[in-house]
Amino acid sequence: MKTFKELILEDKKYKKLLIDSYKEFLKDFFKVNIKVNIKILKRTKSDYFGDVDIGMLRSKKYVIKVEDGYNFLHYISHEYTHIAQFLRGDLDIEDGFIIWKGKKFMSTNDYSNINNFDEYKKLPWEKEAYENQEKLPKKFLNSSFCSDLKGKDATLDFGIENNLWF
Ligand SMILES: [Zn+2]
Numbered sequence: 398m399k400t401f402k403e404l405i406l407e408d409k410k411y412k413k414l415l416i417d418s419y420k421e422f423l424k425d426f427f428k429v430n431i432k433v434n435i436k437i438l439k440r441t442k443s444d445y446f447g448d449v450d451i452g453m454l455r456s457k458k459y460v461i462k463v464e465d466g467y468n469f470l471h472y473i474s475h476e477y478t479h480i481a482q483f484l485r486g487d488l489d490i491e492d493g494f495i496i497w498k499g500k501k502f503m504s505t506n507d508y509s510n511i512n513n514f515d516e517y518k519k520l521p522w523e524k525e526a527y528e529n530q531e532k533l534p535k536k537f538l539n540s541s542f543c544s545d546l547k548g549k550d551a552t553l554d555f556g557i558e559n560n561l562w563f
Pocket residue numbers: 475479522523526
């Protein structure tokens with residue numbers, strides 16, 4: 398049997414409203430003016446929760462892929478942080494190396510081979526992304542971007558009132 402949370406998650410109508418408003422909130426928070434395409438992917442059993450292709454950012458294609466679920470706003474915040482880091486010139490990938498603040502930090506190979514989660518979360522670009530992942534959805538909840546959403550969709554209103562995504 399499905400829980401109420403699972404049922405509401407299948408109702409896709411509100412998602413566009415929520416995501417469009419969240420994108421405006423993030424533009425404002427990071428002080429960027431870009432059009433980001435957010436793709437919500439079906440849930441999987443793996444550890445995957447989302448990604449952004451740094452190589453594509455260079456050609457001004459801002460695509461974020463995140464897994465569906467209650468944490469999708471958290472995941473979007475995480476990946477959006479990496480875009481913001483790239484735009485302000487802090488994060489890049491060059492010749493198989495991750496460049497952080499202008500210096501070769503580590504090879505992309507070493508990066509993909511990290512399997513200690515604590516070690517991973519300490520990388521400077523990940524540290525900021527994980528912090529924002531926790532902080533931003535709550536900040537959004539108390540912003541005008543969120544209050545402006547009220548009254549447009551019953552499912553959305555219910556979700557906001559009951560803190561389903563924050
Ligand atoms: Zn990350």
